Amino acid sequence: NGNVVYKARHYSVTPLGPRSGLIQWVDGATALFGLYKRWQQREAVAQVLKNQAAGVTIIPSTILRPSEVFYNKLNPILKEKGISVDSRKEWPLSILLHVLKDLMSETPQDLLAKELWCSCSSALEWWEVTQTYSHSTAVMSMIGYIIGLGDRHLDNVLVDLATGEIVHIDYNVCFEKGKNLRVPEKVPFRMTPNIESALGITGVEGTFEHLVNMY
Template identity: 50%
Template sequence: MQLLSCTNHILKINKKSNIRNLQARNYSVVPLSSHLGMIQWVTNATAMFYLYKKWQQRKYAKEFKKNNMIRGPIRKNWPINIQRNAFLELRHETPKDLIAKEFWTSSSSPTVWWEKTNSYSRSLAVMSIIGYIIGLGDRHLDNILIDFDTGEVIHIDYNVCFEKGKKLCVPETVPFRLTQNLQNALGVYGIEGPFRIACENVLSVLRSNKEILMTILEAFIYDPLVDW
């Protein structure tokens, strides 16, 4: 969280990023030992997984009950070709606008929706670039939260950092998560609008202040409480 606070300060003192209100939504973390700590409760935040789960329950719950369907073999034991085919089929079936619809239904007017969408675009850009810089992985649906009141994106669980994700059983090779649901919530401009502008601005500002960031990141090498 110290890195996010420092990044926010750097973005705040830069004229362009300050005008665009480019900030990372963070929270307090107090380590008490190598395996214990306290984390601030993040209010008004919804995990992306909840949106998918809610949609899936509406779509399949009655069908499962009607046909008396039971659990099949554990997924990790499936052959690779079966896993790939299942993924492609599920990707085709899953709506591409779950996040976008949530923004629309939670807005009291088109103006509020527009403000939320712009806030979301900026926030997603900031967190994407920060995640890219620190090699943040493990960005599954439970580790990305969205505040649908403000449009802000909040990342949790920073355990897989510094490209550690490339050493997992299934190596993570993408710099950050930008799947179809995240893209479709960016508004009419998509990735070529405020999102792209914010990404370029954040990356430029942080690159210009790389010495400050490196000072903070080097501390992780000697931090006895962290095992990367």
């Protein structure tokens, strides 16, 4: 389609020295972690209201960071198996997979998809935003693969909910530097259930796959 421009949202970086510089502020973008955090807050409020309706007075618990949620599930299993928490190289893959599946079952897979839907005022606008999101995700996935970009945690992947554009920040771990970390990064780009669900009903087999095959 000659009318579609495939591009990556970028921003300016001005070096001031070997270890410092100025980075342009990215307007209108929200970190994916912010969406996850908002869901945690909504769940906490819903639990409080549920307790109040049942006549139970419970002080709301502190919202845990993702790492705390992870270790709260992992540590008891490791302790039961007699494995030290500090010995990451000894953690059995089966245990890590069990914890991952447990965490995935507790986290909705449509957090991003719903945020994109709620940001639109019509079905046509939602379709256009979803198409832009699919294009942007495909382009950035290929760019990330080509330059060996790692460290793609939820604070380094942003989304502009008004347009659907994905914006990646923090390119420090590039040229496959992530493969040399203490816990090597082996995936070519981030494709989690939430990112895939936001691609629409065809998932990775629609616009995303078409553009990836083009590259």
